[in-house]
Amino acid sequence: MGIATVNPATGEVVKTFEALSDAEIDSKVAIAQAAFLQYRQTSFEQRSQWLQAAAAILEAEKDRLGALITLEMGKTLKSAIAEVEKCAVVCRFYAEQGAQFLADEAIASDASHSFIRYQPLGIILAVMPWNFPFWQVFRFAAPALMAGNVGLLKHASNVPQCALAIADVIRQAGFPDGVFQALLMDSSKVAALMADDRIKAATLTGSEPAGASLAIAAGKNIKKVVLELGGSDPFIVLPSADLQAAAATAVTSRMLNCGQTCISAKRFIVANSIADEFEKLLIAEYEQLKVGDPMLPETDLGPLSTSNILEDIDRQVQAIVQQGARILMGGTRLDRPGNYYQPTLITDIADDNSLGREEFFGPVGLLFRVADINQAIALANNTPFGLGSSAWTNDPAEQEQLIDDIEAGCVFINGMVKSDPRLPFGGTKRSGFGRELGVHGIHEFVNIKTIWVK
Template sequence: MTSATSNESKTISPINGETVATYPFDSEEQIEHVLQDSFSAAKRWKQTPLADRVTALVSIGQALRDNSEELAQMMSLEMGKPIVQARGEITKSANLCDWYATHGPDMLSARPTMVENQQAVLEFRPLGVVLGIMPWNFPLWQVMRGTVPMLLSGNTYVLKHAPNIMGCAYLIEKIIHSSGLPQGVFSLVHATNESVSKLIADDRVAGVAFTGSVKAGKTIGAQAGAALKKSVLELGGSDPFIVLADADIDAAVKAAVAGRYQNSGQVCAAAKRFIVEAPVADEFTQKFVAAVEKLAMGDPREDDNYVGPMARYDLRDELHDQVQRTVSQGARLLLGGDKVSGAGNYYQPTVLADVTADMTAFREEMFGPVAAITIAQDAQQACHLANDSDFGLCATIYSGNEPQAEKLAATLECGGVFINGYCGSDPRVTFGGVKKSGYGRELSDFGLYEFCNVQTVWKNRQ
């Protein structure tokens, strides 16, 4: 997050280290205007027929498709996202709009029930203005997976985006407004930490959705709690990727590489700790290193490059320090392990082996292109190691025995388990974590209800 003493933010492209643009922070008067506009719009939007809100989502999805290339290029320029992955993110976000437009109305329909021969009905009402504080690693998807269900349910949304991607933020606002969405239903503020704290405390804000670091999440969660308002926090993870002795090793390696190095390793739900059963550890490691060596790294605006630069220079320094500490603690460096010299913020795709539970790469989240391999003696120890973490976002199990993998999945302390496939998100299922990965859920019907007042209406109760 950006210092509250600054009067502007600066976007520095990680591709070449050049300044893209500077953006002044909004004044108190500007933020007050946006908030009051959103608060007023919320009163009108909740009365808007559901069919019209559905039409609005479809229009937003089409506007995203119509402006896909411009937004994808901005993502690559500002935070280094490989262009093919940027285009995929936009398509996924547009499809999200369509999915909720199709399935959301049924989720929001009243649920009648009988209680001792008396009728009660559950109704889903909007809360009002929701403040979304979003990160830079998925500039559009992180915003839309919260915005879309909130708008459908009748809430209005005020976005505070990451200061290093404000070009993306303003472009997202422009695209959504071009869809014809009524004024104030979706808004953007460029706010300092101090201004964000004031927004959270303001009675006109009904809820807060945050994705980001544990440290920031603790602060935001505490502020929301002090103001007695709902919050949903997604705070990252150190996801285990378990490979058992009966797994299809080639399939596991393919998924492991994609699960770790997508978005240059800057994914909350990326596979980060590879826990491999001893009989197949050597085979998995050799094939994994060979596959990582083949990854093309370079200018993310070129279609053939799978790994781009890290988004911020301070984060690359932090990652390199974590790698060095892990090696000094006894891990073997099999590949990479250093910054790439020259212009740009590139870090070599890195593989660490013989990582134990007391080492930095096991205990801390490694938010970049670094994989840590740990050997487990059996499946039970693998699950024990997987749970030996402060985080609990997602986990993966590769095994040729799916019934056994399902039993093991039930022992894992995380929000999502993927059997013979790496972690991802989809509107049809929930996304979120436990422990220090946060609380609350996004996507599916559970995500839709997070910022709803689930109201019970009784009739003729005696």
């Protein structure tokens, strides 16, 4: 169904939208280009004030905006409100740190005076997903706007009201007209946008095929692109770990956003000597989960975002079982309106079961048993993805080995993988390239200009 709000909890079509025509898209690009020529001259102090104002609006409107997120993509209201609050945090972070991150940087050379100046590129196209419809956008927008760029948002087609609400927050914060616009358009139009000389770079968070498509268009037009794609994150547990804490965190991570997050723990990789005990602890944590109406405070898991995602996760579960795996818990849809799926735990996954290396984008955890740390790391790396990873051990030597040898954009020891405005975020292998957040994130979309004066 085109561009529409469809309530995942009921299947009700709430509101539909007309996609922009080619002429309307071109007009918005022209507005963005004109805005950039003025906006790039604004001071860091002024941009900081606008970002602080955006943060204040997000905090004041978090209940309303959170309810909109829940309506469009189904996450629990409490987690949706927390997402809006996190967007305020990233706005404040770059408002406070951006000028320092972008200050001229002296470099010694044979010149009398040489330094680096960071300058904005222009219009950045953001192709964003539905699973964190506010956070994914603001973690791009806050640094990009602080750097003096302007943004065009092509959001997922099932969260159009979130896209418009984000643009409205930025407008209400005082940013000049045209600095950030939402484009309600079909994905088929993205390649043509990338060919437009006024678009200087792009960023995408989403699926591997979507990332490949954008990368092809960017490469054809020799433009910078940052990609954050899928993940099949390992969650390694070794004998010295606090097993109770590890099990609780494993389930929290796996079920975050009803399992619809790239950096959730997807493969529990556990040493044989503690595997039986850890399995019991996992099951106990699973049994406490409450599936239901995402608007209710007691609900832990709401519906999956779309009926297609529900069908995909069910098909994956049935396929991995057909290849010999065993279901410990769950494994079926819930017989009720909406896109609900049981929290599921699967084990006995053979080495040649290719589905054990894939991404399950839903409330499904895979449990593996290994002999030792070397086998754990080998299994963790036996996937085309390399986004996040979590490893649990209190042995310093094992910690160092895990840090060095896991192939991922981040390694969290004795903690849950999360994105944090202070830390660079991104992946390796088929999980994408480039970084968001931290100082590295704000430097992705600037011209790093070398200045040499004799």
